[in-house]
Amino acid sequence: MTADPVHQVLHPANWKTAKGYANGIVAEGRTVYLGGQIGWTGYQIFEAHDLAGQTRQTLQNIVDIVAEAGGRPEHIVKMTWYVTSKTEYLANLREIGEAYRSVMGKHYPAMAMVQVVALMEDAAKVEIEATAVLPK
Helix, strand or coil: CECCCCCEEECCCCCCCCCCCECEEECCCEEEEEEEEECCCCCCCCCCCCHHHHHHHHHHHHHHHHHHCCCCHHHEEEEEEEECCHHHHHHCHHHHHHHHHHHHCCCCCEEEEEECCCCCCCCCCEEEEEEEEECC
C-alpha cells in the first residue's frame, strides 16, 4: 500500500511498479458513476479525429462531469477504456500519455483497457467509463 493525498493506492511491496495505472484503490465518500464518455465536445461535435486528441477530449469530459459533483481528477478511482484499435493505441502511446497528463496530471486510477470492434458513434475511437469517490 502507498499513500495518496485523497485515496489509498494498493500496491503489494514485492510487485513490479505499475506504470500509468493503479492496481487498486481504497476510497471512502460519495460515489459518482459516469457513463461512457467519448471524444466529442459537450455539443456532440468531434473536433479531434486522431486517437490522442479524442482521448484528451474524453478525459476532459470526464473531469467536467466529476466537477459537476464537486470533484477533481484525483477523486477518480476507476476507469475502463474501450479503444477501437490496439495497434493505433500502441503506436501513439507518447501522444496519448501527454494528453492524459494534460487533463489528469499524474493521478493514475485503477484502469482496464479493452479493444472493441466499434463504438456506437462511428467517428469515436475511444470511450471511457469512470467512477469517482469524493471525500466526505
